[in-house]
Amino acid sequence: MAFLRETLDRSSMSGADVDWVHRLVGDWQMLADLSFADLTLWLPVQQDDQGDPDASPWFLAAHARPSTGPNFYHDDVIGQAPSAERQSWLSQVLASGRSVTPEEVGYVREQYVPVVRAGRPIAVLVRHTDLQNMRQQGGLEVNYLQISQQLFSMIGEGAFPMDNVATGVGRGTPRVGDGVVRLTAEGVIDYASPNAVSALRRLGHTDHVSGADLSEIVTASLVPGTTVDETMPLVLTGRAPWGTEIEAGAINLTMRSVPLMRGGARVGALLLLRDVSEIRRRERELLSKEATIREIHHRVKNNLQTVAALLRLQSRRLDDPKAQEALAEAGRRLATVALVHETLSEGFSERVDFDDVAVRLLRATVEVASTQAVVTTAVEGSFGWLRPEDATHLAMILAELVHNAVEHGFEEGGPRDPDFSPEVLVGAHRDRQQGQDLLEVTVRDNGHGFAPAEPGVVRSGLGTQIVEALITDLRGEITWKTTEPHGTAVRFTVRLRGPSTG
Missing domain, CATH: 1.20.5 (Single alpha-helices involved in coiled-coils or other helix-helix interfaces)
Known part of the structure; x- marks a missing residue:
């Protein structure tokens, strides 16, 4: 299935037009649900001299299915070219800038709506209705269809999607199925869906909902002293395309307002609300x-x-x-x-950003190690995010290895070289193999190193025994070796427990 950003590359639209289409598609699920129909968006193809002369000048760029009724298209149709008849209607609507509803073919009804931006049609939206499987129309269906037609008209006028939309209600943003309220221009409830009525009842409103003032209903439910969001009055009256959240006692409602426009004037508003x-x-x-x-x-x-x-x-x-x-x-x-x-x-987070821990650990370990040398430290690569138990084990291992490198590698200041600069480098590399996170760590110093003839001495201390025990617990392996011209390199690989993404 193609993404919208990929299909838009084939269009002839400008950057501002592309942004308009993105915003429309980002909000058109509401339209599909209100119209009980599939929606498809058709864009003109970018014309060039190298193109196929027989190719269609249109392509289907996006598709939305309703969650309130049967689907018209069951398969992925994005990227398809139109039939000759559909291409004719698309070209006509784009040229005229007017909506068209051709005669029904069988049990299929289609409505072609121009997508207008800045007074110029840039694409065509098609509404596909399966009349044979359509829901039986009652009060809810009739009102939903009326609201959807108002929104389609706004698309044809260039008034939808809206500029400066800032819902900002976070998780729980309402959808059509959660509750629909239609307001008059004065903020009076003209229609409320059953779910919306139930939500207002939970706010404490027991009278008739139709004909009531929504602002009064909400204001009466607020607990004295409640801090009111400054956007709330504009949302409750439908004057701005914003969102807000109402907290009244144990009830939390999110609301989103969509002003309904006609000829540039506000004639009402659509409100979606949800009990969160x-x-x-x-x-x-x-x-x-x-x-x-x-x-x-x-x-x-x-x-x-x-x-x-x-x-x-x-x-x-x-x-x-x-x-x-x-x-x-x-x-x-x-x-x-x-x-x-x-x-x-x-x-x-329940996980540890070990890169930060490693830097602090190196600094603290070097400071407390008893040595005459001033040792510099550095961390190369990334440990990433670790589970707490892995982080504790790894911190202990690193502390022991770094302390051992500083204390024993730089005794009496380290090797006798006028250009010698004591340093300890820690390198980390993450990899994933066979579904497991592997971490390879190297602790390298340029100190004295251990005597080749007595490698076992390096592993005889309590600290080293602790290191080996912890690495065994992490199902890992560790090796020591002397580096040239002097110094020690300790490399170990461990298997981390479970996911470690932050």
């Missing part, structure tokens, strides 16, 4: 849960930092240097886990 009380309730629950989760992460971070501080205090009371070092190492590892929880407490 349940949607807003769920949104409030979600926000409450997110706030609770953030508070939990914040408290966990504070508790971990408190424990780390207590360990530092305790280490100062000990005379044994090894015991002091052990407590200091434990405190550093707790601070690393606290950094992940701090990141989680700052955002609404």
Whole structure:
């Protein structure tokens, strides 16, 4: 199925005309629902000297099906060329700028409407009605059809779609099936669909809806002291093509207004309204849960930092240097886990942007490592978004590897070279293989490196044992090697848990 932006490339329209067509198609589902009919949009083809002389000068650029009745076209028809008869009608309507309804053929009725912008027809909209399967007409059907004809007339006058439309009601924007109200030019309700009547009843209006003033109904339902959106009066009277939301006690209604124009004058308005009380309730629950989760992460971070501080205090009371070092190492590892929880407490996502964590982690780890050298750090590539449990494991692994690189790689300032500049580089590469997210990380330093004859020494410390245990838990692998002319490179690959998109 072709996208509208692709089919528009075949047209002869200007940029402003293309924008007009995009806006029309973005809003014409309302027209299809009100008219109980399929809508197709036909555009003239871009003519050039290289084109096929037998090709049709028209093509079908967009198609909408109604959600209120049977479909006319069941297959994808976008991109089709018109029949000779349809091409004749299309050319006639584009040239005259007037709507045409040819005689019915069998059980099919079609209406050709010029799409006008700035006083000039630029395309043709066709309404296709299946008379054999059409809904039995009652009060709702008659009023819907009347409103749709007003909108089709506005399209032919260049008054629809409208300029400066700013609905801004977010999730829960109303549709035709949610509730339809037609207002007079004075803001009095001329017609209300059953769903619209039910919505107004929930606002507390118990009298007749037809003939009532919509502004008075809504105003009477507002709780004293409620802050009213400045767009509300314009929407309730149908004076502007905007949207608003009304909150009256436990009821939330979204409303969208479409002024009905004739000859440049407003003759009434179409209002779509929807009861979004349940949607807003769920949104409030979600926000409450997110706030609770953030508070939990914040408290966990504070508790971990408190424990780390207590360990530092305790280490100062000990005379044994090894015991002091052990407590200091434990405190550093707790601070690393606290950094992940701090990141989680700052955002609404349930995942961690680990690129930010990695930069902060490197800076903190280098600062606390005991070395005489001033070490620079850098992160290359991207870790992406990670689940909290993966982020915690990865933060611990990185902290241990970077701390080991700084503390042991740059003892006594590092290699004796007048141009030597101590650095630790962390590289990350994400890949997806066989439905799994793979993360390859390299920690490289230009320090002393480990002795080739004793590679096992590098892996004998508690920190390295922690690293290997965490990598095993992530179903990964790790390797160490000495680099030339000096330094160490540690590379590990882990398999991340589940989706990790932010």
